[in-house]
Amino acid sequence: MRASKKITSSCNEQLDELRRGPWTLDEDNLLIHYITCHGEGRWNSLAKASGLKRTGKSCRLRWLNYLKPDVKHGNLTPQEQILILELHSKWGNRWSKIAQNLPGRTDNEIKNYWRTKVQKQARHLKVDSNSKMFIEALRQFLVPRLLEKVELSTSSSSTSTSSMEVNQNNFISQPQCKETLMEKTSSNSDIYSSNFKRIVLPYMPESSLQSNGYIVDNNNFDVMSFNQSNTQELMSSDLPAFEFQMAGIDWTSNEFVDDTFWNMDELWQFKK
């Protein structure tokens, strides 16, 4: 271990005093109180000054991932899942960058979601989760089902003050550009073809998207990794010869919408 090489005897004593493992309620309260009074940042000195027997690193992690007031707890919504799939396809394992676009969600949470849900499915299908095959599978089958869930959940409540609009090829497109969407629809492209699905998602990002030209204002997303060009690339001949075959499943049935989403292995078969 790298740290151990540097450890002096006095450091060792300090390390011995440091607590590890799960945080207690008292520690949480102490950290919250200290940050409320003094603000966050400068974690090492914060850790010492607060009286916590934790490393600065540990304090930072506890605050950012759990204690910070704007951290959301609970399951990811279908909208958030779509965004994660979308942004991961664009940026790969850039968890913190992805998290920046999901207000209230932490990189740790997103990473855990990816590893426990998405990668698990890829493993079951015996494909690499970064492979074109798997990405195409997500695009063709999983995203539409998530969209369906979203549609169902929003059909009853239509009080959104801001929204994302989504279709299954281009997961998300700018909602303020209805005309733009219409133009594209009428101007032929495969992406905006007849199976185009426009769904208004109630979504209220608290911060602007940042980075790589995907920035829009608080009310508008434009995230286009599955754009026309790379969709065409996916569909082109350099893909291994494969087909996903529905295992006699009626995808329009509610049973899958209501069930847990990630059961692809039951739904699909690979056919060489």
Add this chain to the structure above:
DNA sequence: AAAGCAATCAACCGCGGGGTT
């Protein structure tokens, strides 16, 4: 009811980048 296993997620670790001295 209990044991064994799997899934989940909070927390830790190593590393690299950037700033400071």
Add this chain to the structure above:
DNA sequence: CAACCCCGCGGTTGATTGCTT
């Protein structure tokens, strides 16, 4: 320019919880 320190990121671990037998 090198050495050091701090911070944040991504990968990994391990404790806890839930499920199955």
